[in-house]
Amino acid sequence: MIAQPEPKQAVMARRDAIIAGLRKLVPETGVIGDPLRLKPYETDGLSAYRQVPLAVVLPETTEQVAAVMAFCHREGVRVVPRGAGTSLSGGALPMADSVVVGLMRMNRILDIDYADRCAVVQAGVTNIGITQAVQAEGFFYAPDPSSQLACMIGGNVNMNSGGAHCLRYGVTANNLLGLRMVTVDGEILDIGGAHLDAAGYDWLGLMTGSEGMLAVVTEVTVRILRSPEGARAMLAAFKANEIAGACVDAIIGSGIIPVALEFMDRPAIHACEAFAHAGYPLDAEAMLIIEVEGSIAEQDYMLDRIRDICNRFDPVSIKVSQSAEESLAIWKGRKGAFGAVGRISPDYLCMDGTIPTSRLAEVLGRIGEMSAACGLQVANIFHAGDGNLHPLIMFDANDPSSFHKAERFGADILKLCVEVGGCLTGEHGVGVEKRDLMGVQFSEIELEQQRRVKSAFDPQWLLNPSKVFPLKPELPRAA
Amino acid sequence: MQTNFTDAQLRDPDTSVANQILRTCVHCGFCTATCPTFVLLGDELDSPRGRIYLIKDMLETGRPATEEVVRHIDRCLSCLSCMTTCPSGVHYMHLVDHARTYIEATYTRPLHDRALRAVIAAVLPRPGLLRLALRGAKLARPFARALPRKGVLANRLRALLKLAPASVPPASPIEIPASHPAVGTRRGRVALLAGCAQQVLDPAINEATIRLLTRMGVEVVVADGAGCCGALAHHMGRHDPAMASAAANIAAWSREIDGAGLDAIIVNTSGCGTTVKDYGFMFRGAEPGLRAQAEKIAALTLDISEYLGRIGYAPTRPAPGLTVAYHAACSLQHGQKVVNEPKTLLRKAGFVVKEPADGHLCCGSAGTYNLMQPEIATRLRARKLDTIRATGADLIAAGNIGCMTQLAGDAMPVVHSIELLDWMAGGPAPEGITPKSA
Numbered sequence: 022m023i024a025q026p027e028p029k030q031a032v033m034a035r036r037d038a039i040i041a042g043l044r045k046l047v048p049e050t051g052v053i054g055d056p057l058r059l060k061p062y063e064t065d066g067l068s069a070y071r072q073v074p075l076a077v078v079l080p081e082t083t084e085q086v087a088a089v090m091a092f093c094h095r096e097g098v099r100v101v102p103r104g105a106g107t108s109l110s111g112g113a114l115p116m117a118d119s120v121v122v123g124l125m126r127m128n129r130i131l132d133i134d135y136a137d138r139c140a141v142v143q144a145g146v147t148n149i150g151i152t153q154a155v156q157a158e159g160f161f162y163a164p165d166p167s168s169q170l171a172c173m174i175g176g177n178v179n180m181n182s183g184g185a186h187c188l189r190y191g192v193t194a195n196n197l198l199g200l201r202m203v204t205v206d207g208e209i210l211d212i213g214g215a216h217l218d219a220a221g222y223d224w225l226g227l228m229t230g231s232e233g234m235l236a237v238v239t240e241v242t243v244r245i246l247r248s249p250e251g252a253r254a255m256l257a258a259f260k261a262n263e264i265a266g267a268c269v270d271a272i273i274g275s276g277i278i279p280v281a282l283e284f285m286d287r288p289a290i291h292a293c294e295a296f297a298h299a300g301y302p303l304d305a306e307a308m309l310i311i312e313v314e315g316s317i318a319e320q321d322y323m324l325d326r327i328r329d330i331c332n333r334f335d336p337v338s339i340k341v342s343q344s345a346e347e348s349l350a351i352w353k354g355r356k357g358a359f360g361a362v363g364r365i366s367p368d369y370l371c372m373d374g375t376i377p378t379s380r381l382a383e384v385l386g387r388i389g390e391m392s393a394a395c396g397l398q399v400a401n402i403f404h405a406g407d408g409n410l411h412p413l414i415m416f417d418a419n420d421p422s423s424f425h426k427a428e429r430f431g432a433d434i435l436k437l438c439v440e441v442g443g444c445l446t447g448e449h450g451v452g453v454e455k456r457d458l459m460g461v462q463f464s465e466i467e468l469e470q471q472r473r474v475k476s477a478f479d480p481q482w483l484l485n486p487s488k489v490f491p492l493k494p495e496l497p498r499a500a
Numbered sequence: 501m502q503t504n505f506t507d508a509q510l511r512d513p514d515t516s517v518a519n520q521i522l523r524t525c526v527h528c529g530f531c532t533a534t535c536p537t538f539v540l541l542g543d544e545l546d547s548p549r550g551r552i553y554l555i556k557d558m559l560e561t562g563r564p565a566t567e568e569v570v571r572h573i574d575r576c577l578s579c580l581s582c583m584t585t586c587p588s589g590v591h592y593m594h595l596v597d598h599a600r601t602y603i604e605a606t607y608t609r610p611l612h613d614r615a616l617r618a619v620i621a622a623v624l625p626r627p628g629l630l631r632l633a634l635r636g637a638k639l640a641r642p643f644a645r646a647l648p649r650k651g652v653l654a655n656r657l658r659a660l661l662k663l664a665p666a667s668v669p670p671a672s673p674i675e676i677p678a679s680h681p682a683v684g685t686r687r688g689r690v691a692l693l694a695g696c697a698q699q700v701l702d703p704a705i706n707e708a709t710i711r712l713l714t715r716m717g718v719e720v721v722v723a724d725g726a727g728c729c730g731a732l733a734h735h736m737g738r739h740d741p742a743m744a745s746a747a748a749n750i751a752a753w754s755r756e757i758d759g760a761g762l763d764a765i766i767v768n769t770s771g772c773g774t775t776v777k778d779y780g781f782m783f784r785g786a787e788p789g790l791r792a793q794a795e796k797i798a799a800l801t802l803d804i805s806e807y808l809g810r811i812g813y814a815p816t817r818p819a820p821g822l823t824v825a826y827h828a829a830c831s832l833q834h835g836q837k838v839v840n841e842p843k844t845l846l847r848k849a850g851f852v853v854k855e856p857a858d859g860h861l862c863c864g865s866a867g868t869y870n871l872m873q874p875e876i877a878t879r880l881r882a883r884k885l886d887t888i889r890a891t892g893a894d895l896i897a898a899g900n901i902g903c904m905t906q907l908a909g910d911a912m913p914v915v916h917s918i919e920l921l922d923w924m925a926g927g928p929a930p931e932g933i934t935p936k937s938a
Contacts, residue, residue: 050543058568061544061553068501068527079543106544107529126542145542147533170585171533296587363526363588368501418502419523 023070023111023453026487028118032098036075039096043078043120046088051126053077062121065106065113066168069370069418070453074101074115079123083201083209083239086122090237091207093120099483100205102233104145104176107168109359109371110452112180112232116487122237124175130154131240139198139215141242144175148182151243160245163190166448167356175238181230183448185355186312188406189280190246192448194229199242202228205479215242227474232450233485235478252280252314254351255324258305258337262286262389262401265307266381268334269405272311272327273378279327282406283310283355289400289413292361297354300347305337309405310355312348358402359413366398366415370427370454374438375447378408384441388412388434395430397423409447410438436461451489459491501525504560513785514598515559521595522556524588525549531582531592536862536880537575545572548582548592555599564606573599575873577866577880578735579830580774584837584860593774593835594781597734604737612653617736620868625696625728625745627675634700637664659874663905665701672703677724680710687717688763688811691753693776696728698769698901704930705901708922709768709804715926716811721762725752729767731775734782735867746779747790754793757800765797768804768918770900771867774835776801803832804918805841805899815924819850820935824920825893826853827884827907829900830862842899842917849924851897856887865906877906885910895933 032039040054053059054076063071075098080086093100103113103123115121127143130150134140135158142151148169151162165184166172172182178200183192190196199213212224219225228235259265265284272282285293285301285308294301302308309331313323324341331339342348354361362369376384385401388410392399403411412434416427435445435458445455445462459468472490475482503522510516531548532538538547545554554569565573573596582592609617623629637660644661647654674680675694682688692709699706710720730745756762767773775782776798783794802810824846832838846853864870864880885907888896896914898904904914919930929935 050541053543053545055568057554057557057566058545058572060557061550064527066528105529105532106549123542123544125538125544128539128542149533168528168530171529171531296589357530357587360526360528360530360587363524363528363590367523369526 023114024492025072025116026492028116029097029099032075032096032118035096039098039120040076042092042096043076043089046092047078047080047085051079051081053079062103062123063115065103065108065111067109067111067114067452067454069368069424070111070114072115072117074119074121075117077121077123079126081126083203086124086203086237086239087207087209089120089122090203090205094206094483097481097483099486100237101485102175102179102237104173105147105168105171107172108176108180108450108452109373110446110449110454112176112450112452112488114453114487124173124239127239133245134215135160137215138245139242140245141215141240142174144239144241145173148172148174148177151245155245156248159248161248162243162245163187163196164193167359169356174241174243178229178238178241179231179233180448180450183404183407183409185281185283185352185404188282188404189278194226196244197225197229197241198244200225200228200238201240202236202238204236205484210236213242230450232452232488234475234488235484237484249314250316251320252312252348253320253324254310254312254342254348255327256302256338256340256351257309257311257331258302258339259307259309259334260305260337262307262385263382264334265309266385266405268309268331269381270378271330271333273406275326275330277323277326279311279323279406280314281310281312282404284308284401284403284405285310285355285358286401288365288398289358289362289402292365292400293354293358295364296357296361297350299350299354300340301354302338302340310351355402362400362413362415365400368418369400369413369415370431371449372410372412372414372431372434373446373449374435374443375407375409376438376441376443378406380441380443381405381408384410384437387437391430391433395426397427397430404447407447408443432458453488456489457491459489501527503556509562518555518559518595518598521591522552525552525590526588528587530587531585534581534585534860536577536579536581537876539861540876540879546575551576552590552592552595555595558599558602565603566607570603570607570609573603575876577830577862577864577869579862579866580834581830581860581862584834593778600735600737601739602737604739616656616871620871621733621736621738621741624868625732627671627696627700630697630700631668631671634664634668637661638666638668655874656871659871659877663870665905665908668700669703672699672707674703674706674710674722675699677722677726680714680720680722682717682719683715684717686719689719689721689760690764690766690807691721691723691726691756691762693726693729693749693765693767693769693772694722695769695772696732701901701905702916704919705768705916708916708919708927709766711927712918712922712925713766716813718811720766721756723752723756725755729772729775731772732867734775743782746775746782746794749776750779750783750790750793750797753797757796762800764807765801766804766807767801768899768916770803770829770832770836770838771902773801773803774831777836803836803838803841803899805845806838808845808921809841813845813848813921813925815849816926817850817924820924822895822933822936823852823854823891823893824895824897825888825891825912826855826917827863827888827896827898827903828855828859829898829903830866832899833860842897845921846897846917849921851920854891854893856884856891858883858887863903863906865900865902867902870906881906888912894936
């Protein structure tokens with residue numbers, strides 16, 4: 022199990038009183054305190070790490086969140102915010118003495134302004150829920166993490182989530198206009214608003230990707246965009262991972278920015294085809310999904326140029342989607358890819374390192390060698406255009422030695438990413454998973470400066486304190 | 501996902517199957533988003549992933565089921581929307597069915613709950629008793645107002661009375677086992693699951709099915725000895741009665757297969773179809789002869805829309821100028837993955853077909869769910885009717901009597917798709933439906 026801060030005995034001893042106190046703040050069904058029913062809240066999308074919390078509270082309004090935060094602050098209780106619980110880095114992993122604040126009941130769209138192209142939604146609205154709310158009017162919300170069906174916008178803000186189409190449209194930070202949030206002591210704050218670039222310091226920039234450690238986000242104002250005229254996906258299949266990696270670099274290097282440029286290797290192609298029946302090339306070692314958009318003429322022009330580049334890399338096959346249904350199936354397979362790997366392996370660890378695209382071929386080759394050396398299979402499915410790798414290390418959680426091997430393998434991959442000039446995480450966040458690798462990326466001085474930012478918002482380190490930073494015995498420290 | 505069973509636990513074949521299902525789950529959480537109860541209640545415990553976790557814990561510890569766990573498993577509609585969404589291929593249906601049997605064996609429900617379940621299990625699958633009970637309910641309806649406004653029991657009784665149709669049709673002659681010969685040259689021979697509750701609530705469905713099939717040259721047998729498919733008891737965790745019903749059907753249809761032969765077993769109530777198609781799994785532990793029969797019958801079973809698609813349906817009347825809101829029953833779209841066939845047939849028959857938004861979400865009927873969990877069922881019904889009304893359709897068509905009963909009583913008429921298909925191919929118009937263009 023992963024190391025956690027020592028539970029506060031004073032809090033553990035007052036468990037019943039704390040639960041009774043919470044019951045006064047939210048509707049009856051919104052507090053879970055019995056051990057049996059707390060169990061499903063012990064983990065998120067990274068189920069290898071688990072810890073049953075002290076209690077779960079499910080507020081329905083920002084005011085209720087504020088009341089809960091003020092109460093926990095008074096009582097000295099640690100708080101772990103949670104959205105849909107889809108984090109792949111253990112961002113919502115509780116601590117034994119913590120109250121999990123689940124925001125999934127805050128799932129209403131509050132306002133849509135088509136004239137100024139923005140929407141105000143509660144933190145528990147799913148990512149795809151925003152697009153669904155505006156698509157009839159011809160709009161969409163651009164960042165599209167693969168878990169977009171389930172993951173919630175509050176979590177997207179806290180992890181600065183990306184997605185396949187971020188190559189063209191940017192990540193969450195580039196599509197965010199404002200936030201309503203609750204501070205650790207229960208104050209409600211608004212930052213930004215329905216306009217570009219708020220006055221003063223870039224608080225939005227600071228909050229985005231803060232992994233639930235600075236405040237609890239309850240409402241989000243996002244930019245919505247006009248849907249493109251049309252889009253088409255191309256499947257280009259290659260004889261080796263390294264060849265597909267080199268092709269990605271050639272496309273990006275030529276100055277073409279497709280809306281999406283995704284990579285899948287052989288194990289991933291097979292697992293996803295079994296789920297989505299998208300007509301993926303089962304005879305290839307690697308495949309790229311390349312999507313372009315615009316008018317038919319624009320699409321044709323771009324696809325021709327991309328096809329020319331692909332042809333230089335001795336492709337196994339190149340196929341362009343012929344219908345909306347086919348495109349839908351192609352993306353269904355890609356978006357369900359992590360889950361689909363569940364068909365070929367009982368468990369996986371999903372890495373999230375980002376590297377310069379010029380190093381793709383080399384890093385894919387090295388990952389292959391490392392996989393052979395440690396005896397654990399890898400499926401590669403990732404946002405190739407951004408150089409955002411997602412090697413899925415397959416292991417058997419019922420075999421502890423297999424899990425430890427996977428953890429070590431994962432750490433080696435991430436160290437490699439940093440070594441070639443990349444970073445530990447592209448879009449999943451550090452969470453608990455990459456916490457102890459932060460020292461590979463940052464010096465102790467750099468880490469200390471980051472801790473001071475945390476301390477400025479949360480001097481007692483009550484808000485999600487076990488994430489992002491390597492645990493230190495002398496924590497917490499004042500700013 | 502990691503599991504924690506001992507070798508001794510895994511020697512139990514049912515636990516072993518549960519373990520395999522649990523190990524397929526990677527805890528990604530995609531299923532939560534398309535689960536009707538999670539969408540309404542916003543609690544992990546009322547999502548498929550949460551229930552899977554509760555079931556896992558219950559089975560691993562071997563603890564008897566507790567009130568807290570039962571509450572959340574009971575709230576599951578078994579709509580199987582999660583199985584459509586799951587990228588990993590987790591067989592949630594087999595897991596939750598096993599959990600229900602486990603609950604039935606280890607948990608004593610409150611008296612009123614037990615009483616209601618016993619009544620439902622005894623009455624619904626028996627057409628004679630059900631007809632009698634519905635006539636009684638009709639008489640009792642005016643007394644619904646006398647029920648206390650709050651309380652689980654009062655709410656359930658109110659739901660029970662509300663669902664009883666205003667008029668109970670008399671028994672149809674097709675309830676009697678018989679063979680209905682093909683008109684003209686015979687091109688096939690099928691058995692029809694005449695069912696239990698459906699033939700009482702709406703005998704027109706079986707009548708239309710038989711009319712259309714025989715007119716298309718298919719001999720239709722209502723086999724002697726076949727009856728309720730067992731789904732009702734199965735979903736309440738009543739293992740033995742469910743297996744007895746299924747075994748009776750297997751025996752009856754096997755006699756037909758061995759006799760004059762069967763090309764297919766046709767089901768026009770998709771809730772039942774999902775169960776009959778699962779007979780192979782249900783009898784996986786039976787003696788080899790019975791197991792083989794069960795597998796054969798499961799493989800022969802088709803929803804009426806699948807069969808019509810195969811033999812080729814063509815209308816004989818001009819298009820009626822009506823727009824139909826096609827309501828996809830969960831058992832059909834998620835349980836059997838029959839998604840396009842009914843819509844294709846309705847379009848072929850000359851109807852304009854519209855689909856409501858959030859078509860993947862259950863209407864709240866879910867077998868006996870609307871009797872057991874009236875509050876959630878009522879909210880889901882309202883939500884479904886809102887999205888159906890927004891389509892601007894003239895009527896609702898569905899392939900499952902449960903949904904039809906649940907959605908009835910609103911301004912829009914509700915019919916079974918087969919009634920529309922039969923009408924356009926020469927049969928009578930369904931009650932209350934008239935063409936617009938005529």
